[in-house]
Amino acid sequence: MKAAVFKEPGKPLSIENVKDPMCGENEMILKVEQCGICGTDLHASDGGSMEPETGTIFGHEFSGEIVEIGKNIKSSLKIGDPAVSLPFISCGQCQHCMNGNPFFCSTNMQSTGMGPEVQGGYAEYVRIGLPESIKIPKGVSWDFATLVEPLAVGLHGVRISKFKQGHRALVIGAGPIGLATIQWLRFFGARHIVVAEISEERKAMAEKMGASLVIDGKTPAEELANIYQEETGGSPDIIFECAGIPTVIQNCLEIAAPFSEIVVIGVCDKPDTFMPFLGIIKELTLKFAIAYVKDDFQFTIDMMEQGRINPAQMISQQIGFDSLPTTFESLKTSKDQCKVMICPNH
C-alpha cells in the first residue's frame, strides 16, 4: 500500500510503497477514507522526547471502511461498515479496558501511529482493534467521522473537569484542541467562553465556534484577568490550557481566581517552571487530561448524528499523498490552518 513514512527529524515524510497491515485474529483492517494531521504528529517528527522510530507511519485521527475482520471476532461490525477507532490496540479484557479506557490497558497497549508496531492512518489501510472500534451511523459524514478524535479530546477535558452549566470558562489557545473544547463548553451551557489566542485566523475560528469573547494571547496575565472580570462580571471557574507550550501553566496560575480549576489538555513535552505558591494561596486545583475514553468517541458520534454538534468549520483543507510532505512541513510553522485531512484513497 501507499503510505507517508517518517524517516528522521528534520526530513519531510516520504511517500512509499510499504507492506499492507496484517489483520490479527482479534483485529480489523480499515481502508482509510480520511486522516487528520495532528499537532502531535508535527511535533513528534521534529524529534525530542516524542521522536518515533524510523519507518513510523503517523495518523491517529482516521475514519474508514472495514475491509477485513479477524477470524476470532464475533461482532455486529461487518465488512463494508464505515467505522472509527480509538487509536489504540489494547487487550480489551483488563479492568481499564472493560471500563472503556484502553489508554490505561495493563497488558501491552499499543498506540496507533506513534511507532511501527501499529502503523497509523497516513496510509491506504490501517489495523484496528475490535474493542476500540465504533460503527459510524448513516447521518454522520466522513468529514465529521474524521473529526471525532480531536473533538473527543476536548470533550474528555471538559468531562473530567468540575465544569457545570452556567460556569465561566477561559480557554488558552484556539488550535484544534482549544476549538473542540470551546464547542463542548458551548454545548454544555457555559455562561462565558473567553478565549486567549495569538493567531488572527484562529481568533476568527474561535468566534465562529462559539467563543463569547476573544482576547489577544499576548495579553499579560494580570491584564487578562481584569478584562475577564470587566467583560463577564466574574472570574473564570475553570481555565482550560489548550496551548501546550512552556510558561502557560504559570500564566494560568496567575490568572486563576481562588478555588478555581486549571485543566491542562495541551501537550507540552518540554521542561516548564511555575510557582506552586500561587496555587497554594488560592487553593487551586491543577488537573491533567489524557486522550479520551470510548464513550467520549461514542457521545461525539451520537451528538453529530443528532445534529447537535457541528464541527464543519474545523476543516481547513483536504489533500492527497502528492502534497502531504510539503503541507506537513508547512504546518509546523503556519498557525493559519485548523484541521488538514489526508485522503489516502482518492
Ligand SMILES: [Zn+2]
Ligand atoms: Zn491528535
Ligand SMILES: [Zn+2]
Ligand atoms: Zn486491557
